Amino acid sequence: xxxxxxxxxxxxxxxxxxxxxxxxxxxxxxxxxxxxxxxxxxxxxxxxxxxxxxxxxxxxxxxxxxxxxxxxxxxxxxxxxxxxxxxxxxxxxxxxxxxxxxxxxxxxxxxxxxxxxxxxxxxxxxxxxxxxxxxxxxxxxxxxxxxxxxxxxxxxxxxxxxxxxxxxxxxxxxxxxxxxxxxxxxxxxxxxxxxxxxxxxxxxxxxxxxxxxxxxxxxxxxxxxxxxxxxxxx
Amino acid sequence: xxxxxxxxxxxxxxxxxxxxxxxxxxxxxxxxxxxxxxxxxxxxxxxxxxxxxxxxxxxxxxxxxxxxxxxxxxxxxxxxxxxxxxxxxxxxxxxxxxxxxxxxxxxxxxxxxxxxxxxxxxxxxxxxxxxxxxxxxxxxxxxxxxxxxxxxxxxxxxxxxxxxxxxxxxxxxxxxxxxxxxxxxxxxxxxxxxxxxxxxxxxxxxxxxxxxxxxxxxxxxxxx
Numbered sequence: 001x002x003x004x005x006x007x008x009x010x011x012x013x014x015x016x017x018x019x020x021x022x023x024x025x026x027x028x029x030x031x032x033x034x035x036x037x038x039x040x041x042x043x044x045x046x047x048x049x050x051x052x053x054x055x056x057x058x059x060x061x062x063x064x065x066x067x068x069x070x071x072x073x074x075x076x077x078x079x080x081x082x083x084x085x086x087x088x089x090x091x092x093x094x095x096x097x098x099x100x101x102x103x104x105x106x107x108x109x110x111x112x113x114x115x116x117x118x119x120x121x122x123x124x125x126x127x128x129x130x131x132x133x134x135x136x137x138x139x140x141x142x143x144x145x146x147x148x149x150x151x152x153x154x155x156x157x158x159x160x161x162x163x164x165x166x167x168x169x170x171x172x173x174x175x176x177x178x179x180x181x182x183x184x185x186x187x188x189x190x191x192x193x194x195x196x197x198x199x200x201x202x203x204x205x206x207x208x209x210x211x212x213x214x215x216x217x218x219x220x221x222x223x224x225x226x227x228x229x230x231x232x233x234x
Numbered sequence: 235x236x237x238x239x240x241x242x243x244x245x246x247x248x249x250x251x252x253x254x255x256x257x258x259x260x261x262x263x264x265x266x267x268x269x270x271x272x273x274x275x276x277x278x279x280x281x282x283x284x285x286x287x288x289x290x291x292x293x294x295x296x297x298x299x300x301x302x303x304x305x306x307x308x309x310x311x312x313x314x315x316x317x318x319x320x321x322x323x324x325x326x327x328x329x330x331x332x333x334x335x336x337x338x339x340x341x342x343x344x345x346x347x348x349x350x351x352x353x354x355x356x357x358x359x360x361x362x363x364x365x366x367x368x369x370x371x372x373x374x375x376x377x378x379x380x381x382x383x384x385x386x387x388x389x390x391x392x393x394x395x396x397x398x399x400x401x402x403x404x405x406x407x408x409x410x411x412x413x414x415x416x417x418x419x420x421x422x423x424x425x426x427x428x429x430x431x432x433x434x435x436x437x438x439x440x441x442x443x444x445x446x447x448x449x450x451x452x453x454x455x456x457x458x
């Protein structure tokens with residue numbers, strides 16, 4: 001659902017994966033960096049797709065990215081063997097210099113308070129269309145292969161040849177099968193639009209601001225103001 | 235440990251996984267148990283600081299006091315600058331912990347903090363491997379990730395993502411390299427229903443994870 005190309009899972013996928021994990025004593029990890037904090041219409045993505053993780057990753061939305069902070073959430077069943085082994089060895093040797101920095105966590109507290117105040121049920125993504133900002137209307141465009149998404153997360157996949165589903169800019173860096181480092185969508189070049197974190201529901205359409213300088217958009221012809229260059233620094 | 239049961243220090247012990255710590259010793263006495271000389275002097279009740287390195291005084295404190303704009307920093311931001319890192323940790327994570335609780339048996343009650351999601355996912359890999367060793371299953375190291383899911387660009391999380399660069403950096407035949415589950419609807423065969431496609435993905439995954447499991451001390455079913 002992220003920079004991999006916004007690929008919603010097929011129906012029943014997570015239920016099947018959870019059954020598989022429980023049957024084989026496999027831990028289930030839910031990466032909620034993108035899907036957490038109401039973006040899909042539930043407090044966390046795992047709740048939308050109906051599974052219970054053993055481990056969860058939180059980031060970005062935990063401070064709405066105003067401060068760098070992320071967290072790993074663990075169940076006691078995962079924690080206990082780690083704690084026991086740390087007692088045997090004397091330490092669980094892992095950590096980062098800025099882990100749990102007091103300013104970042106204080107900002108997270110306030111950010112979460114704002115989210116809970118504006119959206120106590122974590123449903124801000126539920127009211128939105130799967131693809132925000134009217135992008136679904138672009139399905140018929142000859143360069144748009146597919147429009148997809150869930151909650152507040154959406155993507156337009158651009159294609160060079162719609163019938164053949166041929167990706168644009170074939171062979172350029174970014175293709176997952178040609179050595180690019182960021183795998184992309186089905187045709188390897190989606191445009192995902194993810195609104196900011198603590199965005200109130202009424203302001204969701206502010207996400208359109210990225211397109212303000214579209215040459216065919218409502219602000220076409222508006223001069224782009226370049227920031228004045230400061231002298232004497234370099 | 236002499237601590238009120240509803241204090242943040244008690245909550246910290248119950249819900250936080252501290253870095254570089256003897257976790258059981260921390261639960262027992264509330265002290266940081268770093269193997270170091272002066273670093274071991276701190277307590278979760280805030281009696282003393284770990285070091286004087288945090289911006290708790292002087293220019294750093296003044297700068298944050300002047301933080302501008304809107305609601306500004308929370309009222310306890312200045313307190314946050316004191317070196318009670320662990321206290322703030324628990325408070326910050328309480329809401330998501332509460333939200334995430336769907337099944338008490340598997341409630342996510344412990345938090346470990348990093349600065350980014352990539353670091354967090356790398357941390358998960360290390361924790362799970364550490365846990366497997368602790369449970370006497372050192373062969374249980376395999377991760378299985380959904381194809382085209384994005385988890386970061388660092389060595390471990392980049393490999394989960396399926397990035398080519400981290401994959402190329404790994405030694406050839408690395409048994410710790412993750413496998414990927416191509417549950418992507420565009421890969422569905424013509425005439426195949428979504429449910430059939432999903433069932434096929436899971437069945438293939440089960441087969442492949444069993445086939446690839448090393449046959450050392452005991453048969454292992456791929457750890458996530």
